Amino acid sequence: MNGSKEANGIECGGDAAKHFGFASGYRNLNHGSFGTYPKEIRSLVHHYQEEAEARPDPWIRYEYPRLLDESRAAVAKYINAPPSTIVLIPNATTGLNTVLHNLVYQPGDAIIYFATIYGACEKTVDYICETTPATSHKIDFTYPISDSTLLSLFETAIYHLKSSGKNPKLAIFDTIVSLPGVRMPFEQLTALCKQHSLLSCIDGAHGVGHIPLDLSKLDPDFFFSNAHKWLYTPRACAVFYVPERNQHLIRSTLPTSHGFIPAPVEGKVVDNPLPPSGKSDFVTNFQFVGTMDNSPYLCVAAALEWRSRVTWKGKRGEEAIEAYILPLARESGRIVASALETEVMENAEGTLGKCNFSNVRLPLSYAEVAGSDRGKAVKIAQWIAKVLVEEYDTFIAIIFYAEAWWVRLSAQVYLTSQDFEWAAGVLKEVCVRVGKGEWER
Amino acid sequence: MNGSKEANGIECGGDAAKHFGFASGYRNLNHGSFGTYPKEIRSLVHHYQEEAEARPDPWIRYEYPRLLDESRAAVAKYINAPPSTIVLIPNATTGLNTVLHNLVYQPGDVIIYFATIYGACEKTVDYICETTPASSHKIDFTYPISDSTLLSLFETAIHTLKSSGKTPKLAIFDTIVSLPGVRMPFEQLTALCKQHAILSCIDGAHGVGHISLDLTKLDPDFFFSNAHKWLYTPRACAVFYVPERNQHLIRSTLPTSHGFISAPVEGRVVDNPLPPSGKSDFVTNFQFVGTMDNSPYLCVAAALEWRSRVMWKGQRGEEAIEAYLLPLAREAGRVVSSALETEIMENAEGTLGKCNFSNVRLPLSYAEVAGSDRGKAVRIAQWIAKVLVEEYDTFIAIIFYAEAWWVRLSAQVYLTSQDFEWAAGVLKEVCVRVGKGEWER
DSSP: OOTTOOTTOEETTHHHHTTSOOOTTOEEOOHHHHOOOOHHHHHHHHHHHHHHHHSHHHIIIIIHHHHHHHHHHHHHHHTTOOGGGEEEESOHHHHHHHHHHHSOOOTTEEEEEETTOOHHHHHHHHHHHHHSSOEEEEEOOOSSOOHHHHHHHHHHHHHHHHHTTOEEEEEEEESBOSSSOOBOOHHHHHHHHHHTTOEEEEEOTTTTTTSOOOHHHHOOSEEEEEHHHHSOOOSSOEEEEOOGGGGGGOOOOSSOOTTOOOOOOTTOOOOOOSOOOOSOHHHHHTTOSSSOOOGGGGGHHHHHHHHHTEEETTEEHHHHHHHHHHHHHHHHHHHHHHHHTOOBOOOTTOOTTSSSEEEEEOSOOHHHHHTTOHHHHHHHHHHHHHHHHHHHSEEOEEEEETTEEEEEEEOOTTOOHHHHHHHHHHHHHHHHHHHTTGGGO | OOTTOOTTOEETTHHHHTTSOOOTTOEEOOHHHHOOOOHHHHHHHHHHHHHHHHSHHHIIIIIHHHHHHHHHHHHHHHTTOOGGGEEEESOHHHHHHHHHHHSOOOTTEEEEEETTOOHHHHHHHHHHHHHSSOEEEEEOOOSSOOHHHHHHHHHHHHHHHHHTTOEEEEEEEESBOSSSOOBOOHHHHHHHHHHTTOEEEEEOTTTBTTBOOOHHHHOOSEEEEEHHHHSOOOSSOEEEEOOGGGGGGOOOOSSOOTTOOOOOOTTOOOOOOSOOOOSOHHHHHTTOSSSOOOGGGGGHHHHHHHHHTEEETTEEHHHHHHHHHHHHHHHHHHHHHHHHTOOBOOOTTOOTTSSSEEEEEOSOOHHHHHTTOHHHHHHHHHHHHHHHHHHHSEEOEEEEETTEEEEEEEOOTTOOHHHHHHHHHHHHHHHHHHHTTGGGO
8 A cells, every 4th residue: 555645745756756747758847947837837828828818918917926926925034034125037047137236336346256156147237337437357177176175265365355455245056056066065154154244146956845944044145946847837937036135235126117116306296007016115125127917927836836746755745845846956976977887976075966956977078079179079069968858858958068968857746766777778888879979070 | 701710720810819718808008028828838837837847847847948959949930130140038128137237337327218217127237236346328209209309319429428438338229119019120220239339138028929020130139028928929028139240248137147157266165966968058047947838838839839820911820910900009199189179299301100009198187187296197007907997998009298298109910090099089988087096096
C-alpha cells in the first residue's frame, strides 16, 4: 500500500510529472532558466484572462488590484516580510533596473558586484555607469572558492575603494548565481554591507521557492526574486522587496506610470486617472505600470497551495519539496560527473551545492577542441545546446567558464535520478562528437 | 437574402459581437482604454502558452524569436515601415519611457509637450526633468481649438524657447489624445518638428488599427502604438518604430537586458547567453527584455487576418471597419448629446472627431454640483464611473476637463447605435443622481 498517496497528494517523481505540460518525451533539465508551472495553474490564468475580457475596465481598475493585494500578502507571508514592503514586478531584471535607475549617484559613488553577476545585470550596471556619475567595481574570482574567501574578497574591495577616496554605495550579489548555479553566502554579505554602510541589493532571481527565505531576518536594502522560476507561477511574476526605510529611494517604477508622484510644483495639478487606492505611495506606484496582462501575479496563492500538496517519504509541502530536490541535485551531479569522469563544482566546505543545481564539467579540453580560442569555445557551447534540443529533445544549460565547459543541472519534483543517468549518457555522446569536430561543420 | 454574409465574413454589429468574450449583458463602451480581442485569438495565445510549457527553453530561445520576426514583418507591412525599424514592446508607456531614458540631455535642452499628454507620459517627463539636465515646456490650451491654432501654439513655443536661449530637443504629441479622445494634427506637427530641427516623438497609443498610418510618409523620429487597443491583439503588445537614422540613440531597452552592447572596455568580454540572432543590434536588443510571456506579440498576423474578414455594406476588411466605426462614433456623439441636451467636443473645421471617439459633455454644472472644487469634481467623476460599473454593467470613460464632465465614447465593431441610445438614457439618470448629491454619501 502506498501510504504517501493521500487524497490530493502529489508524490515527487513520476506522479508530479503528470501535473506539468511538457511534451511527451521532452526532458526539462533546465528548470532554472525559465521555470514552469502545473497545468491546473494554467486553468487559473486562463480564468483570469477570460474575466479580463468579460469586463475589461471593471476587471483592470477594480478587481485586479484587490486580487493583487491578496497575492502580495501571500508572498509576504511566505518569505516573512511585511506586506507593505512587497510588490510584484515582471522579473528580476526589472527589479535590478528599478533599483539602479532610482538611486541618485554622486561622483565617487561605486557599485560593487561580483564576476558571477547575471549578464543582463552587468549590462545594466554598465549602462548606469555610462549615463550617471557612478562607477563600478567588479570583484573578479573563479569558482570554486570557499565562502570565507569570497567574503574576504568583498571586504578587501570595500577597503580598497574607500582608501582610494571612492564611496562604495551599493553592492549587488545573488542568493544563487545563475551560471554556474551555486549558492552565495548572501546572508553574510548582507551583514557585511550593513557593517560597512553599503546598500545591499540582492538578486534573488533563484530564491523564492528554491531556498527558504526570511526577509525580516535577512533585512537587505533591496531584494527581488522570480516567482516564475522556482515557485511554480506562470511567467512573468517576481517579488520586489523594499523595506519601508528605503521606499523613499524608489521614486519611480520602470517604466514611470500613473502612480509616480512628481516633486511638487506650485499650481500644478496632475490626476491619477485610476481609482484611489488607499494604500502607501510605494504600493500604489507598483499597482499599475503600463498596460500588461499581469494574471501571473495573481497565481501566487494557487502555486503555494499546489506546493503544499507535494509529498515525499511521508513529508508534505515545502518540507517534501526540499527533502526531494536537494538530494536529487546532489545525486544528479554525482551520476553525471561519474559517467563523464569529471567533477562537480564544489568548494572544500560543500557550500556551493546547497541548492537545487549541480554543475558538472564536461570532458573537453579547451586547448584541444577549441584551440584555446574563447570565441570558438562559446560557439561549441551554443552547438551543444542546439544539438541537445534538436536531436535529444532536452535542454541542458551549458556555460564556458574557467576555461572549461560546465553543465548546470536543475533538480525538480518532476524529475528522477533516471533522467540524469540518461543525461549523462547523452552528454558523453555529444562530447565525443565535439571532439570529432562536428561543431565546426 | 443577406448578400453580405459570405463564408467567414464577420458583419459589423451583432454578428461581430459574438466573436468577443464579453460577459452577457456587459456593454463595453470604453474600448479605448484597454482594448479587447476576438475569442479565436485567445485560442492562439493559449496555443503559444502551451508550446512554451511543452519545451520552455527551445520555445523561448529558438521558436519565439522566429515567430516574433514574422509579427514584426506583419506590423511593418501594415503601417508601411521597413521591418528593420519595427520592434515590439509591451505598451506605449514603455515606448515613451524608452525614448526619454535613452536620450542624453544637455543643460538648456527642453522637452515640449501638450497639455493633453497622457498622464503617465507627463509623469515620465517630470521624472526625467528631475533626474537629468532636461527641462520641460507644456503648451497649455483647452479644447476645442482648431488645428491651425494648435499648430500656431506649437511654433510659438518653439520660438519662445529658442529666443530665450533654450534648445527644444524633443516634442511629444499624440496621434489621438487619450482624454478627451480627439485627433491631433500629428502629420503637420511632425513636419514642423523637421522644419525646426526638433525630434518628433509620437505617442500613437491610439494609432495602429484606429487610423490609417503610413510611417514612411509620416517619417517621425520615434513612434509607438498599442496594438492591444485598436488592432485586436491581446494585452500587452505595442509597436515601437525607430528609423535607422535614430537607432543609435536608443542604446538600451527598458529594462536593460542581454542585447545591450556596452561601450567597449579593454580586455573585457561579456557574452550574450542567448543564441546569436544575425540581426541588427537594435532588433536584437529588443528581442529579449527580461523574461516575459510575450505570446501577445505573436498574434499580430492573426489579428490582421480577423480584421480582413470584417464586413460592412459590401466592403471588407480595413475599409469595412473604417466605414462602420467612423460614422458610428459620430452617431454616438449625436445620440448622446441630443439626449443630454449638451454638445460634442468639436472645432469649427470638424477635425477633432476624425477618429473612433466622440466626447460629449454631461449636463452638470461645476459650480452647482461641485462647488467649483476640483477635488470634488474628480470624486464625482470617479463615483459616476463606479456606479456605471456596479449598477449598469458598463464602463464609460469620464474626464473632468475645462470645468465640465465629459464622457469619451468608443465606437467598435461589436457595438451599434442602440448601445449609445441606451448609454444616453443611463447617463441622463446618473446625472440626475449626481445633482441630488448621491455621490457625497
